[in-house]
Amino acid sequence: MHKVYLGIGGNIGNKEQNFKKVLDLIDKELGKILIASSIYEAPPWGFHSEDAFWNQVIYIETILEAEELLWRIHGVEEKFGRVREKERYSSREMDIDILYFNEEYFETKTLIIPHPRIHERKFVLVPLAEIAPNFKHPLRRLTSIEMLEACRDDSIIKKVVID
Numbered sequence: 412m413h414k415v416y417l418g419i420g421g422n423i424g425n426k427e428q429n430f431k432k433v434l435d436l437i438d439k440e441l442g443k444i445l446i447a448s449s450i451y452e453a454p455p456w457g458f459h460s461e462d463a464f465w466n467q468v469i470y471i472e473t474i475l476e477a478e479e480l481l482w483r484i485h486g487v488e489e490k491f492g493r494v495r496e497k498e499r500y501s502s503r504e505m506d507i508d509i510l511y512f513n514e515e516y517f518e519t520k521t522l523i524i525p526h527p528r529i530h531e532r533k534f535v536l537v538p539l540a541e542i543a544p545n546f547k548h549p550l551r552r553l554t555s556i557e558m559l560e561a562c563r564d565d566s567i568i569k570k571v572v573i574d
Contacts, residue, residue: 412472415442415480416510416543418526418535420466421491422455424504427573429491430465433505436487441480442473448538450571456532456564460502465571468510468538477512481522484509510535516549525549533564 417437421429430450438444447469454463473480484507491505512524525548529535536559539546544556551558 412474413442413476413480413513415471415473415512416539416546417441417469417471417484418466418508418510418539419469419505420464420534421503421505422460422462422464423502424491426465429504430467433487433491433507434469436490437469437471437507440487441483442471442475444469444471446470446542448541450573451534451537452569452571453534453566455502456534456566462502464534466534466538468535468542470542477509477515477517477522477524478519480512481509508535510539511546511549514547514549530558530562531564533559533562533566533568536562536564537568 419433434444448467450465450467452463453466475483488505488507508526509524510526510529515524517524529548530551536555540555540559545554547554548558
């Protein structure tokens, strides 16, 4: 079994409903969810939008190899209307990124693990530090907490309270 950290996020549509639906789809189609962080609200990263993002990090156990997991993730994203466009960053109902796959590093034409921008993104580091504060980045050899403390992203990240 592979241990995987996934980052999920979205900023349009019914966010509460989307997060419930994506967790159900992940559990059914990608792997068993072992831990889920709180959901956090953050401004868009890399582009302008009036709609704030909700973000969460989840830890799953899967039998899928990394490339197959990526293709299945694309299938889940498509269920939320995701169309992969030339623009790297845009508003979307749901985005799923593989942050870590076991404690491995590898790079292919379609996938780099660990995710190459974890250390730059407070909206990833805050929920990651919540559920895996001492997990060490396989290349940087820093824990989630250490990366969060060193992160230059000055975005305001707020915990979302759902009734």
